[in-house]
Amino acid sequence: MKVLVTVKRVIDPYVKVRVKSDGSGVETANIKMTMNPFCEIAVEQAVRMKEAGVVTEIVVVSVGAQQSQETLRTAMAMGADRGILVDAGVDVEPLAVAKLLKAIIAKENPQLVITGKQAIDDDSNQTGQMISALMGWPQATFISTITVNGDTADVTREIDGGLEKLTIKLPAVVTSDLRLNEPRYVTLPNIMKAKKKPMEVIKPDALGVDVTPRLKVLKVQEPPSRSAGVKVADVKELVAKLKNEARVI
Amino acid sequence: MSVLVLAEHDGKQLKPGVTNMLTAAAKLGDVTVLVAGTQASEAAQAAAKVAGVKKVLLTEAPIYEGSAAENLAALVLTIAEQYSHILGPASAFGKNVLPRVAASLDVQQISEISAVESPDTFVRPTYAGNAMATVQSSDRIKVITVRATAFDPAGEQGAAPVENLAPGPDLGLTQYKGSELSKSERPELTAARIIVSGGRGMGSAENFKLIEALADKLGAAVGASRAAVDSGFMPNEYQVGQTGKIVAPELYIAVGISGAIQHLAGMKDSKVIVAINKDAEAPIFSVASYWLVDDLFKAVPELTKELSS
Numbered sequence: 382m383k384v385l386v387t388v389k390r391v392i393d394p395y396v397k398v399r400v401k402s403d404g405s406g407v408e409t410a411n412i413k414m415t416m417n418p419f420c421e422i423a424v425e426q427a428v429r430m431k432e433a434g435v436v437t438e439i440v441v442v443s444v445g446a447q448q449s450q451e452t453l454r455t456a457m458a459m460g461a462d463r464g465i466l467v468d469a470g471v472d473v474e475p476l477a478v479a480k481l482l483k484a485i486i487a488k489e490n491p492q493l494v495i496t497g498k499q500a501i502d503d504d505s506n507q508t509g510q511m512i513s514a515l516m517g518w519p520q521a522t523f524i525s526t527i528t529v530n531g532d533t534a535d536v537t538r539e540i541d542g543g544l545e546k547l548t549i550k551l552p553a554v555v556t557s558d559l560r561l562n563e564p565r566y567v568t569l570p571n572i573m574k575a576k577k578k579p580m581e582v583i584k585p586d587a588l589g590v591d592v593t594p595r596l597k598v599l600k601v602q603e604p605p606s607r608s609a610g611v612k613v614a615d616v617k618e619l620v621a622k623l624k625n626e627a628r629v630i
Numbered sequence: 631m632s633v634l635v636l637a638e639h640d641g642k643q644l645k646p647g648v649t650n651m652l653t654a655a656a657k658l659g660d661v662t663v664l665v666a667g668t669q670a671s672e673a674a675q676a677a678a679k680v681a682g683v684k685k686v687l688l689t690e691a692p693i694y695e696g697s698a699a700e701n702l703a704a705l706v707l708t709i710a711e712q713y714s715h716i717l718g719p720a721s722a723f724g725k726n727v728l729p730r731v732a733a734s735l736d737v738q739q740i741s742e743i744s745a746v747e748s749p750d751t752f753v754r755p756t757y758a759g760n761a762m763a764t765v766q767s768s769d770r771i772k773v774i775t776v777r778a779t780a781f782d783p784a785g786e787q788g789a790a791p792v793e794n795l796a797p798g799p800d801l802g803l804t805q806y807k808g809s810e811l812s813k814s815e816r817p818e819l820t821a822a823r824i825i826v827s828g829g830r831g832m833g834s835a836e837n838f839k840l841i842e843a844l845a846d847k848l849g850a851a852v853g854a855s856r857a858a859v860d861s862g863f864m865p866n867e868y869q870v871g872q873t874g875k876i877v878a879p880e881l882y883i884a885v886g887i888s889g890a891i892q893h894l895a896g897m898k899d900s901k902v903i904v905a906i907n908k909d910a911e912a913p914i915f916s917v918a919s920y921w922l923v924d925d926l927f928k929a930v931p932e933l934t935k936e937l938s939s
């Protein structure tokens with residue numbers, strides 16, 4: 382079975398993000414970029430399924446600027462077979478990403494699409510669900526296990542109250558949660574090998590998709606900061622403060 | 631303006647956060663609440679009594695068992711065109727269903743809003759809450775998920791009418807195979823007035839008993855960092871953070887948690903934050919109202935004891 386995995390290039394999760402002084406967005410110049418951690422988990426899952434003989438081919442797709450080719454190369458170093466960059470020049474909104482993916486799915490005919498549950502930059506948590514809706518396919522979001530059985534898959538989802546189990550018909554879209562797996566580190570020989578894997582670059586126009594944003598960002602601001610706290614010497618002082626000053630206990 | 635709100639419930643009661651979402655909804659226009667499930671009439675009655683609700687639509691059918699994202703989205707789509715706004719909670723439930731509705735309507739969803747500026751303009755956190763974006767939507771219907779902690783809960787009113795709404799199509803795409811829900815006598819994490827959370831510093835699942843004892847003394851809920859969940863100390867539903875639950879209790883006590891950006895994203899809007907950590911440089915102290923530099927294995931039992939006296 383063929384699997385399609387989506388990956389997004391984002392600011393590294395351990396970088397302290399700074400809002401630009403003109404309120405137009407966040408600083409991205411000279412900032413460390415990386416593959417969205419949830420996408421990494423999605424790629425890892427596909428690779429493990431290939432290693433287990435369930436998957437025959439892994440196609441990895443990114444929508445964004447030219448630099449997203451690096452992210453696709455990383456995915457190929459992890460084990461994906463080929464990459465497709467939809468060169469939109471900039472990041473586009475989830476709805477447009479889902480439409481682009483729909484066009485690619487029509488050409489590639491995968492049995493399974495794996496996306497990350499959210500990208501840690503925009504925190505939208507939409508793309509997988511939207512692809513699934515546009516395709517009219519089943520979806521299983523926030524999964525922590527998946528087992529493919531012929532033309533269905535059994536999945537466990539992480540939900541607010543605990544875990545939920547579903548059986549979904551294939552083709553389907555699933556989105557990865559943190560505990561699905563622990564992604565491997567890429568090795569130098571695999572990075573070298575990945576350089577030779579095929580990479581296709583397409584423009585959104587060629588897929589017939591209008592990526593004009595629907596949301597206009599009017600401004601971006603720092604969140605309100607918390608007022609400075611107090612160090613307490615011991616448990617007794619802490620309890621006194623909570624009772625008499627904060628009055629929360 | 632007419633607003634449709636998709637309620638999250640357990641059949642009997644509305645989930646915590648729904649009344650907060652209804653406060654956001656009331657700012658946008660006349661509110662209709664859709665309560666759908668296998669059995670949902672009690673929850674529908676509860677929704678009818680929330681201030682600002684003009685009408686409740688009740689749909690009961692076996693096809694809404696479990697999370698049922700596909701069938702629920704299809705149900706919403708049967709009436710979506712009548713509304714200017716469609717709202718759902720920014721919970722695992724709402725995040726699962728609403729993007730399907732949005733994509734089917736050819737609308738760009740606005741995720742997890744924390745403020746309503748006008749009927750088309752909203753504030754939403756991005757980058758783990760480190761950049762608050764004000765966005766204006768040009769879509770004909772606004773599909774929105776709401777961050778509960780950013781809005782006060784709506785009050786009560788005399789019951790609004792409850793009408794039956796016929797079930798939507800059964801798409802038959804997924805089969806619900808059951809769930810494992812954590813049962814606890816303690817308050818639910820997202821509804822608790824006080825939360826005691828433990829991190830990797832707890833060292834083991836066994837040691838979380840110290841957290842639980844303190845929580846019980848305070849009538850608090852228990853939370854955890856991702857590291858504590860990944861290490862198997864606590865189940866996934868306890869995770870607080872950017873990719874876990876967003877909480878804002880009156881008192882949040884973080885024990886053996888370093889304070890990574892992703893954890894802070896889930897709790898830094900708490901009213902009072904207490905941090906207990908043996909590392910005097912721990913980043914959690916930057917958001918703490920009160921902090922104690924001490925070994926948790928000494929400080930936590932002491933704190934539980936002090937509260938008993």
Ligand SMILES: Cc1cc2nc3c(=O)[nH]c(=O)nc-3n(C[C@H](O)[C@H](O)[C@H](O)COP(=O)(O)OP(=O)(O)OC[C@H]3O[C@@H](n4cnc5c(N)ncnc54)[C@H](O)[C@@H]3O)c2cc1C
Pocket residue numbers: 394418419501828829830831832854855856857858869870871872873874875885886887888889890891892893896906907908909912924925926927
């Ligand atoms: C994509 C992504 C999503 C993430 N989502 C989340 C999320 O939703 N929630 C979340 O919490 N994290 C999340 N993380 C992980 C986050 O980056 C941190 O790794 C995690 O929060 C660390 O957990 P911790 O503070 O318990 O562990 P650590 O960072 O290891 O901190 C343990 C702390 O315990 C203290 N300690 C140890 N022993 C003692 C003792 N005896 N007494 C007192 N103090 C002690 C130490 O000084 C240290 O400060 C995410 C990361 C990524 C990349």
